[in-house]
Amino acid sequence: ALGVWGAVSGGAAAVGPVLGGALTEGPGWRWIFFVNLPVSVAAVWLTLRVVPESRGTRGMRVDWLGTVAFAGFAGGVTYAVVRAGEDGWGATPTLVSFALAALALVCFVLVERRVAHPLLDLSLLRKPAFVGVMAGGLAFNGVAFGGMPYLSIWLQTVLGMSPVRGGLTLLPLTGAAVVVSVLAGKLLHGVPARLTIGGGLLLIGTGCFCQAVLGAGSDWTTLVPGLVLVGVGTGLVAPGIAGAALAAVPAERAGMAGGAVNTVRQLGFALGVAVSGTVLTSRMRDTLPADAAHTLAGGGAGALRGTFSEHALRAAFASGLDAALVTAGLVGTAAGALVLALVGAGRAERTGGPAGVTESGARTLSGEETASHG
Secondary structure, three states, rough: HHHHHHHHHHHHHOOOOOOOHHHOOOOOOHHHHHOHHHHHHHHOOOOOOOHHHHOOOOOOOOOOOHHHHHHHHHHHHHHHHHHHHHOOOOOHHHHHHHHHHHHHHHHHHHHHHHHHOOOHHHHHOOOOOHHHHHHHHHHHHHHHHHHHHHHHHHHHHOOOOHHHHHOOOOHHHHHHHHHHHHHHHHEEEOOHHHHHHHHHHHHHHHHHHHOOOOOOOOOHHHHHHHHHHHHHHHHHHHHHHHHHHOOOOOOHHHHHHHHHHHHHHHHHHHHHHHHHHHHHHHHHHOOOOOOHHHHOOOHHHHHHHOOOOOHHHHHHHHHHHHHHHHHHHHHHHHHHHHHHHHHOOOOOHHOOOOOOOOHHOOOOOOHHHHHHOO
């Protein structure tokens, strides 16, 4: 089940640019936002109707203060990274944004320590396995998908591809992610999560390094080997990280753990986009004026062609992408090593239980079944 879920989750992240390209060429770019409305309404309705756990427990209250504080932290740190790309790391807007984000994080910790029904039980952070899963989730989406907006801009505004064709170039990643997710969920059920998640992140990092070989004369085919590696890594991480989050905490905290790891994945994606943009523009400033670098990174290559040569624009954007991809590769490699060090092998190995019975899987066994397996 987690394999199928991972295939849908990982595949959707890469299919999005293709569908976005079709909407952009068809009814217009605004529909990339409108299309989410009916999808979200249908998803909420189906969840409330067919997923009993979504109704929650009577007496549980939403931790509104914690939600607002964490949103302030996430928004503040992401905006600070964006401002660093615009104004520099030592600029006043950047430092103020970082300070506000830190203040929001302190407020979040204080609220979670005192509220009756916390958004996140901070005691879970004492578990190395849970910390490892959270770190892996944060890095996963940022490393695997954070640079995609800028790859899309490069393909369309520099290489001259249409939005749909630019999205189709990501199919090697999509196909690999979907196939590997299904196979991993089915065939690697007994493999420790630290190996699938940690190994997957190492593959994603390696895939980013393989893409960081762009030059002024490169085309989209240069990306294919790296995209395939990122897709294989995504196929290993996406299903494994969900199961690892559940296995790292007590059964009654499973929903909290699942929500937390999905939240840090989305935060990781936002930070990945922001960091990629900052690194990209900073590197392009080595060969272009600051204003021109920001214009080029924002898709304004057409407006610069009368001022700069085609070769200069291609070389500048390629060097910026290379720097962003190397940064992603380093983060992915470091995150993979951290997961391998922190995430345990699962209850089955620790207790000598049967291969293939993970901690999360063991919770589904009845007392009689547990006794027979014991």
